[in-house]
Amino acid sequence: MEEFGNDHPCYVPSQLVNCSSNACSVKYHCYLMELKQDFKCKVSVHDIVLALRSELDSEIIDTLSGTSFNVPKGKLSLNLTRIEPIQLSPEKVESCRKFQTTLFRILLNPDISKLTSVSDDFSLGDNPEIDYLLLPATDKDQRHSNSIIDWKSVNSVPFSSESTCECKDHVCDVRIQNGSVCSCKLENCVVYTPHSGIIYIVTGIMELNGNSILNRGCKGTCTYKEYYKNHCGIELCFEQQFLLYGRRVFKVGNYLLKDRQKKEKVSKKNSVELPPELCSVIMSPVSVNTIYSFSFIPSIMHWLESLLVAFNLKRILLDHFTPKDVPIIKVLQAITAKECSEAYDYDYLETLGDSFLKYAVGQQLFKTNQNDREGALSKERERVTSNVALFKNGCSNKLPGFIRKEEFDPKQWNIPGDKSKSLLLKEELVSDRKNIYVCRTREMDFKIIADVVEALIGAFISIDDEEGALSFINWIGINVDTNIVPYETHLSVDPGNLVDVKLLESLLNNYRFKDPYLLVEALTHSSCKRPEVGRCYERLEFLGDAVLDNLITMHFYKEYSNEKLSSEFFTTMRSISVNNECYALSAVKAKLHEHILCDSVVENKIAQTVKGVENLSLESTFGWELETYFCEVLADVIESIAGAIFVDSGYKKEVVFESIKPLLEPLVTPETARKHPINELIELCQKEGYNRKEHRQIRKNNETSVTIEVVANGITHQHTGRAFNKVTARKVASKEVLKLIKVNNGSKLLMNRRRSFLLLSTVFLFCWFLNEMIYHLVYN
Structure with missing residues (x-):
């Protein structure tokens, strides 16, 4: 190893990478990302335009469309549609990159020292780099006549107080930290307050000013001017200016998580009233809806x-x-x-x-x-x-x-267009014609x-x-095929003289062997020394083990894949049915043990197993019922017969399943599936914090003893399991300890219910008695 x-590479898809930038204009393929929220929120999402240097395959578009994301307030769905491509000059690309980098830095790390500056390079380079644009879309009712891209917002950075104003009133008398601007530029913008070091999104202008009363709850009232002087040491010079309504920047989370995130508690501190003179504008105009939408983009x-x-x-x-x-x-x-x-x-x-x-x-x-x-x-x-x-x-x-x-x-x-991380992409050839980037x-x-x-x-x-x-x-690099290779059998006598072929075929859903010698081989244990018998079943067992495993796994997948079973539960169902214990019980149920060719030693072991399961119900053979020794030869023959049918039928797995299925029925279902007692006890102890100890095993008189002790809710539960081997002994001990814990928890629950009933009864009687006393006092 x-x-x-x-060190293993991490690939970036070539569709998101650009390698050259010397053209006078750059072509971007555009896609409209339509966002739709299924929850109520004061802020609504807006559409965003995605511009790429490469076209997206229709399968990507179809797969991405209809995707929903778990956001704090509910579900956010996405639809992606292809729109007209655009040609952008290198200068225009720089403006787009500067906009998205500034906005994403505000969202991902709202720190003024991390924001873009004149030293940042947003030009298209000659080396491979992540290159795509994320731009705000115009309102739907404006798209029929104007560009679908909201260029006003794109050009909101860098902000300049000297930029032209489209306000009809031309009232440019609002003083801010970085100049004097028209009030219209403050209605939708992002500001920074140097005294607090916090970035806010401004969503409007209030009808309050510095002389308005600030209600501080139990701390009393004061004017905004007095508050800033007493608590911030700041003297407002333009207290007549209307305050701005600002809110904290949205938190950006991982909205791909499987489990819905807990709903965020909206803090009152998220919204504040800001004197304009304490604010330095970073971006304007950019709406709170646009910023909210971009918070989902990562x-x-x-x-x-x-x-x-x-x-x-x-x-x-x-x-x-x-x-x-x-x-x-x-x-x-x-x-x-x-x-x-x-x-x-x-x-x-x-x-x-x-x-x-x-x-x-x-x-x-x-x-x-x-x-x-x-x-x-x-x-x-x-x-x-x-x-x-x-x-x-x-x-x-x-x-x-x-x-x-x-x-x-x-x-x-990685913010596209942001070169601050000095991300170096290395081109790598991953196939004869495909390049990708590390x-x-x-x-x-x-x-x-x-x-x-x-x-x-x-x-x-x-x-x-x-x-x-x-x-x-x-x-x-693993050579496999499905070619059928003739299989040589090694018998010189009539198979009917060794096993009851017709009876066995009737047990196998009336499957008729073309080569009955295979059935004899499937039932011949290696201990059988009869000269007329050929090979033992071990090779067919090897094959049948793999065939049955695959057949049962696929049966569960096809039968229950639409029921949204967890992968863990699917694996549990598979392990319940694909194991020696299950196969051994199936063999006993079908009385296959009566047909196995073996010596007296193996016969005695098989008889011991049959006797040990006499008291078990064999209506179902799945699960973990056996608590005594079982001879694995019984399990082996189920697999070897499956292998024999597979070879005899010309490698047809479906024929094997139809023939073997009656021996295994009824198969486990999601309703009847139970975890292995050992795993169930371990998981219970981990979940509830119970202390579990397993004492060392003791081997005596061909029997293994394993003691398991669990301390649950202050009560010690202990049992010693005894069986032929350690695994079975552990299983028996775990099963009994589980019963003890469940009985105790059930008794505790019943006791709690009785206490609750008695308490409620007492309260009811007291209320009735009090009511009677009041009645007699009033009317007598």
Whole structure:
């Protein structure tokens, strides 16, 4: 792993980058970002124009349109439409960059020392740089005759008190920190108050002045002039001037988070009355609605950038093979880690991809290594599909740069056109014809890269494109195919003389074996030394394990993907059904143990298992019911029979599922699914803060004892589980401790309810008694 190092690139999509700027005019492709809020707010959102040097693909536009964002007050939806491109001179581009940089610095870091100055360079350079424009749109009723871009707001910075005024009254007698201006320039502007170091958005002029009364609540009243003199040490010289209504700058958050943020409490200090003479104007005119709309832009642009990264990866894949049209939202989901805390992450797809990769590699090894035993096959599959191997394959194909692994921080967002960070973009060739840009390097756990490889496989599987998934697996460096290779069986006698073929076929949904020798092999344990019997079931078990895992995983995905199950719950359902315990119970239920060819030692172990489950209800075989020893041979034959049907049917997975499904029914559902007792107890203790201890295991008389102790709400719950192995003993102990905790919590809840009932009864009787006393006093 160290040969690849810890520094992995982070890509910036080429659609947001410019490489040359020597032209007399620059063409920008424009898109109208229509914002719509589903909540009530004193400030409404306005549309914004996005101008890019490259055209956006229609799939990007369609995917971005209709996206909603979790903002503090509710939902904000976005619609993106293509509008006419514009030609801008380099000077005009500088003005646009200066506007957006100033506004975003105000929003992201409202510090006057961080604002733009004459030393800032906003020109288009010759080196690669992030280059797109975000400009306020005009009001909808003005768009039919004027430019859709609100150039007045764009030109609001740098502010000059000497600029011309369109006010009909031409009353330029308002004194401010940086000159004298007409009052109309103060109705929509951004100001800085040097005495407090705070930036405010001015939304209007009040009918109050310095001599007006300021009500300070319990602290009494005074004039504004007296307040500033006594509390700020400032003598107002123009107290007759009307005060400005200012509000604090909007907070910018991460609006991509999966969970809705808590509603912000509006502080009274957000709104203030400001004497104009204490204000230095930064931008004018710019409306509060425009500034409010721009506060959402960092999250929106981060989302667009993420979509473009996914789109570029999709194009690279299309260059190498032609899968179905996998949506970019699926690719984006596959490259998004859970640490991003967004609506999409790769957990679901990684489960699908892991299962399919195990199947694809398993069937490839089975058919191309027919002389290898199960141990060698398993070892080779583990090597090929291990996290280390997938990590190396992912790095070789430059996948790490596409991965999104951190929660978005708006304060770290790269403002387009802002060169203060000295962001250097390095061009990198990621495929034969595709270039992309590296903005920085970062550390990344090797497992994340391995998970993304599996999730990308899962992206194809989720749209029912196994051919695309196989092509991707080959592209990353793992050779697999779906060619059918004849399988040699090694029997010299009639299969009917060894097993009851017809009876077994009736148990398998009446599947008819073309080669019954495969069924014999699937039921032959390695301990069987009969000379007329060929190979044991281990190779078929190896194959069937992977086939069943994939089939059951896909069944749950297709059956319940629309029910919005969490990835954790989906994994839980899968683990409940794809395990040896489940398969062993299914074998006993179907009485397959009566047909296994093995020696007396294995027969005794099987008989011991059958006896141990006599008191269990076998109506359902999923879950974690077994509390005693079970012979894994019973589980093995379920998998080996699945492998036999797979080979006999010509590698048709759907035939395997239809044949094996009756043995496993009823399959688990979201309503019947329960977590493994060990995991459930651990999660409960973590959630409630219970102290859990597991005492060391004791092995005696072929039995393992494990004691688990949990202190919950001051009460100690303890149980010792005894079983053939440690795992089962831990499971038994955990299950019993869970019962004890639930019983105690139930009793506590019942006691609390009784206390509440008694209290309410007492209050009722007291009120009735008091009412009777009052009645007698009044009327007697």
